[in-house]
Amino acid sequence: MLVFDWFVLPFTLGLVYLVVTLLVKYFRWVKNLPVDEFAKVKKGVLSTKTFSAIREVFLESLLHRKIFKVNPLLGYMHTSLAFGWFLLILIGNWESRIFYHGHVSPPYVPIFFRFFNPHPVGFKLEAMFSFLMDLTLLVVLSGVTLAWLKRMRSRFFGMKKTTVLHMGDRFALASLWFIFPMRFLAESFTSGAYGGGHFLTANSGAFFAGFLPVESLVYPAWWAYSLALGTFFVALPMSRYMHIPTEIVLIFLRKYGVSEQSIFTSYTQVEINSCSRCGICIDPCQLASSANIRGVQSVYHLQSIRNCAVDNDKSLNCLMCGRCDNVCPVGIDIASIRKANRKQQAAQKENVYRYVPEGNAAKADVIFFAGCMTHLQPSVKKAMTGLLKHAGISYWFMDESGSVCCGRPLMLAGKEAQARELMANNKAKIVASGAKLFVTSCPICYKVFKEEYGLNIEVMHHSEYLLQLVESKKILVNRQDVKAVYHDPCELGRGAGIYAQPRQLLKSVVSLQPVSQDKENALCCGGSLANIKISNPERKMITADAVSVLTANNPDVLVTGCPMCKRTFAQASSVRVLDIAEVLSGALVLKQPTALIKVKNEERLAIQPVLIR
Amino acid sequence: MKHVVVIGGGVAGMEASAKLSEMGVAVSIVEKADKLGGKLNRWDRLFPNSRPASDLLAKLQSGMGKDIRKYVNAEVSSVRQSLKQFDIALSNGEDFKADAILISTGFDVFDAHRKEEYGYGIYDNVITSADLEKTFRKGETLKTASGKKPQRVGIIHCVGSRDEKAGNNYCSKVCCITAVKQAIEIKEQNPEAEVFCFYMDLRMYDRHFETIYKEAQVKHGIQFIRGRLSEAFENADGSVMLKAEDTLLGKPLKINVDMVVLMAGMVPSSGNRVKEQLNLTVAEDGFFNVADAHYESSGTNVPGVFVAGACTGPKTMENTINEARSAALAIKEYLR
Ligand code: SF4
Ligand code: SF4
Ligand code: SF4
Numbered sequence: 047m048l049v050f051d052w053f054v055l056p057f058t059l060g061l062v063y064l065v066v067t068l069l070v071k072y073f074r075w076v077k078n079l080p081v082d083e084f085a086k087v088k089k090g091v092l093s094t095k096t097f098s099a100i101r102e103v104f105l106e107s108l109l110h111r112k113i114f115k116v117n118p119l120l121g122y123m124h125t126s127l128a129f130g131w132f133l134l135i136l137i138g139n140w141e142s143r144i145f146y147h148g149h150v151s152p153p154y155v156p157i158f159f160r161f162f163n164p165h166p167v168g169f170k171l172e173a174m175f176s177f178l179m180d181l182t183l184l185v186v187l188s189g190v191t192l193a194w195l196k197r198m199r200s201r202f203f204g205m206k207k208t209t210v211l212h213m214g215d216r217f218a219l220a221s222l223w224f225i226f227p228m229r230f231l232a233e234s235f236t237s238g239a240y241g242g243g244h245f246l247t248a249n250s251g252a253f254f255a256g257f258l259p260v261e262s263l264v265y266p267a268w269w270a271y272s273l274a275l276g277t278f279f280v281a282l283p284m285s286r287y288m289h290i291p292t293e294i295v296l297i298f299l300r301k302y303g304v305s306e307q308s309i310f311t312s313y314t315q316v317e318i319n320s321c322s323r324c325g326i327c328i329d330p331c332q333l334a335s336s337a338n339i340r341g342v343q344s345v346y347h348l349q350s351i352r353n354c355a356v357d358n359d360k361s362l363n364c365l366m367c368g369r370c371d372n373v374c375p376v377g378i379d380i381a382s383i384r385k386a387n388r389k390q391q392a393a394q395k396e397n398v399y400r401y402v403p404e405g406n407a408a409k410a411d412v413i414f415f416a417g418c419m420t421h422l423q424p425s426v427k428k429a430m431t432g433l434l435k436h437a438g439i440s441y442w443f444m445d446e447s448g449s450v451c452c453g454r455p456l457m458l459a460g461k462e463a464q465a466r467e468l469m470a471n472n473k474a475k476i477v478a479s480g481a482k483l484f485v486t487s488c489p490i491c492y493k494v495f496k497e498e499y500g501l502n503i504e505v506m507h508h509s510e511y512l513l514q515l516v517e518s519k520k521i522l523v524n525r526q527d528v529k530a531v532y533h534d535p536c537e538l539g540r541g542a543g544i545y546a547q548p549r550q551l552l553k554s555v556v557s558l559q560p561v562s563q564d565k566e567n568a569l570c571c572g573g574s575l576a577n578i579k580i581s582n583p584e585r586k587m588i589t590a591d592a593v594s595v596l597t598a599n600n601p602d603v604l605v606t607g608c609p610m611c612k613r614t615f616a617q618a619s620s621v622r623v624l625d626i627a628e629v630l631s632g633a634l635v636l637k638q639p640t641a642l643i644k645v646k647n648e649e650r651l652a653i654q655p656v657l658i659r
Numbered sequence: 660m661k662h663v664v665v666i667g668g669g670v671a672g673m674e675a676s677a678k679l680s681e682m683g684v685a686v687s688i689v690e691k692a693d694k695l696g697g698k699l700n701r702w703d704r705l706f707p708n709s710r711p712a713s714d715l716l717a718k719l720q721s722g723m724g725k726d727i728r729k730y731v732n733a734e735v736s737s738v739r740q741s742l743k744q745f746d747i748a749l750s751n752g753e754d755f756k757a758d759a760i761l762i763s764t765g766f767d768v769f770d771a772h773r774k775e776e777y778g779y780g781i782y783d784n785v786i787t788s789a790d791l792e793k794t795f796r797k798g799e800t801l802k803t804a805s806g807k808k809p810q811r812v813g814i815i816h817c818v819g820s821r822d823e824k825a826g827n828n829y830c831s832k833v834c835c836i837t838a839v840k841q842a843i844e845i846k847e848q849n850p851e852a853e854v855f856c857f858y859m860d861l862r863m864y865d866r867h868f869e870t871i872y873k874e875a876q877v878k879h880g881i882q883f884i885r886g887r888l889s890e891a892f893e894n895a896d897g898s899v900m901l902k903a904e905d906t907l908l909g910k911p912l913k914i915n916v917d918m919v920v921l922m923a924g925m926v927p928s929s930g931n932r933v934k935e936q937l938n939l940t941v942a943e944d945g946f947f948n949v950a951d952a953h954y955e956s957s958g959t960n961v962p963g964v965f966v967a968g969a970c971t972g973p974k975t976m977e978n979t980i981n982e983a984r985s986a987a988l989a990i991k992e993y994l995r
Contacts, residue, residue: 421890422776428893447892448902582823617773617826 056276090302126189388460669697671968677722769819
């Protein structure tokens with residue numbers, strides 16, 4: 047027996063439109079992946095990766111675990127909407143399947159079940175189902191209320207900013223807000239007129255029946271519900287709600303190992319369409335919180351790529367600090383997208399640096415590379431060479447009399463071709479030196495040497511190497527009665543995941559105090575080379591705020607592992623700023639004593655001249 | 660008798676006190692150092708005529724009669740305005756009422772450590788213009804850290820001035836001519852030495868400045884290179900390699916020198932606690948605002964509070980002295 051009524055058409059047609067549009071889009075995106083990436087998908091589909099993707103879809107797309115972690119109230123809002131809706135569909139299907147004894151019916155039947163069967167006499171499970179449906183509907187309605195509140199007052203959610211909406215979104219949003227209240231009304235009226243329902247709709251039905259002609263309202267209400275659903279489905283592909291289905295695709299692709307490339311691919315399309323515009327990335331952005339720079343944060347940047355309306359400000363006014371990557375609940379590779387975008391915009395030129403001399407290499411076990419930023423901080427350079435000499439290392443100070451840039455600043459500006467030219471120059475010297483280890487005191491250099499040079503020797507940040515030297519007793523140090531805080535440089539911390547080594551190294555010589563925002567949540571110093579749009583006064587605001595967080599507990603010294611951070615902080619901090627190498631060289635035991643236990647005062651280089659100006 | 664408190668006992672404070680006292684006003688002058696005279700105690704000879712700083716100081720001192728109450732080693736710890744008077748408390752426990760206040764707190768020399776790339780405090784042979792004055796004032800000859808006479812000296816202009824990164828966008832006005840003066844003095848001590856000045860542009864704006872600049876080139880062979888220093892490296896022998904861009908030739912340039920002198924600029928005097936307590940406004944450069952830039956350069960936004968000298972921006976000695984006198988007149992007029 048076919049149940050049908052004309053009002054199901056808006057819903058049904060909308061659903062068909064949606065499914066076809068999505069399938070076409072997703073098919074194209076997957077098919078257009080770069081060859082290597084596509085191969086990963088083919089290999090992954092039949093592996094256990096598929097199962098773990100399904101698990102993640104459940105946890106993230108339905109339960110929104112990550113949003114919960116960042117902001118429980120916001121998490122509840124997303125979960126109640128997504129998981130609640132999912133349950134409504136699931137339970138509805140279950141109910142109609144049992145009721146119709148397993149007959150496969152068109153998808154609108156479970157959705158409008160209550161219209162076709164207001165009060166199914168003799169259906170034994172009716173009470174249970176109507177209870178479950180009422181409960182789930184209530185949960186979803188609470189989510190809708192919260193979403194509405196968030197639009198009105200984002201502070202209610204502890205968020206400073208919520209996103210700004212555009213036309214397509216408004217349409218979808220309005221219909222989405224309509225869907226569940228309409229369902230609620232349709233079910234209430236039905237129950238008021240014909241009985242049925244449970245604690246929610248039965249009571250509200252009786253309530254409405256008290257003063258409304260519910261019988262004549264039933265039919266229009268179901269029409270309105272169907273129309274709201276149909277409108278939402280049609281608007282969805284053009285709106286931000288595209289993220290709901292797309293995130294599922296993203297999770298699968300990511301599990302199969304697909305990733306962003308140095309240029310835009312169709313995976314980028316999947317990522318930018320997975321952005322829910324939750325706006326979580328706005329709050330950690332110091333451009334917004336310290337310098338009041340609006341409209342450039344990742345949510346807006348991704349949106350502008352999607353709308354093909356990227357302007358220079360959106361792609362270039364960013365510190366590339368990674369603080370937004372760190373919180374994005376969808377796990378979008380924001381930094382890579384921004385880099386690819388910059389590359390797309392920048393002119394790629396060959397043979398720009400032909401004039402740079404090739405230079406000679408010296409044979410050594412270890413290469414020390416200071417980088418241009420360390421050269422601007424001679425005290426760091428002095429400390430490093432002092433420590434290396436003290437430890438008796440055979441090293442070659444590769445850029446002692448002037449450096450060829452590591453290439454990272456050009457990379458960050460999108461000028462990859464130009465960067466590669468400089469990198470080739472440096473790489474030739476490194477290979478020729480025959481060194482087995484490459485050490486740099488600059489996290490900016492570290493990242494590019496480690497990730498982009500393709501060196502087959504080990505690359506270390508000086509904090510890693512110094513820790514090794516201390517642990518192997520090549521460097522002997524004295525503990526100092528000094529309270530220090532450590533600042534995680536963006537490129538070293540979030541950029542390269544090095545958090546433990548500098549801390550361990552510092553703990554061997556000073557007493558390390560905690561900082562309220564550290565490690566993954568560390569602040570950017572504001573000096574970042576990656577932002578070529580920001581003005582100096584704006585930078586200063588960022589720096590000042592970061593310094594006040596770092597020095598909140600009045601440490602004796604603010605230590606970092608990046609010459610750029612050091613330089614930036616030194617302009618704004620009343621607390622002395624030192625590089626980790628300087629702290630260590632101040633704590634150095636000059637002559638190696640026979641017994642380690644006691645070191646006479648004159649045998650060590652006191653830390654005082656370093657710490658106090 | 661009306662009472663004026665002068666905060667800051669340098670050139671401006673001394674001259675204004677002398678004039679106010681002459682006009683029959685009771686004056687108390689407060690100085691945080693152990694003697695009056697401010698930077699004049701540290702400078703050797705003054706441009707444009709190489710007159711000894713001690714000579715000018717003696718002249719100023721001659722005006723500081725017995726009537727003027729002098730508080731040295733003292734700072735103003737609190738000021739409060741009550742009706743048309745000010746209650747002032749000093750760090751030494753002293754307190755009094757004043758009918759007007761003159762702020763003449765001058766300037767601090769920019770802390771060259773903050774431009775670490777120039778190596779001050781890190782490289783042995785990098786000094787500031789203030790350090791060089793000290794050497795000259797002690798009557799010593801300029802020597803490198805290892806005790807040798809420097810054969811090549813690099814003088815770097817605009818250290819901490821006209822530098823957005825250092826947070827000081829303004830020109831300190833006197834360091835160009837000071838650089839020329841000191842370059843000549845180095846040559847006078849050691850005529851064989853080569854001296855190079857690295858400048859952005861030369862501000863030879865005042866009377867006699869151009870003449871001295873010309874003399875530096877023609878008579879003393881001092882070389883002026885247009886270009887900002889980018890980096891300084893210390894060589895193994897303690898000499899310093901300077902890297903800059905010669906913007907007139909359009910070429911990068913490297914040059915080894917035995918010593919570097921940094922022309923440290925002027926920054927607003929720190930520890931100016933009166934600022935907050937009196938609600939005085941400062942401009943974005945940190946120096947005090949004046950009531951009217953053309954017509955009332957001694958007044959501030961608070962009636963009864965006056966300013967003179969480098970606390971309202973970099974200026975020369977003679978401008979400072981003129982301002983001190985004009986402030987004295989303005990105060991006298993205000994007290995009528
Ligand atoms: S980029 Fe991530 S955090 Fe930002 S709005 Fe999109 S989903 Fe949310
Ligand atoms: S990378 Fe940093 S500066 Fe750029 S948008 Fe994200 S949080 Fe803001
Ligand atoms: S006077 Fe000359 S050296 Fe001093 S800040 Fe101005 S331009 Fe620079």
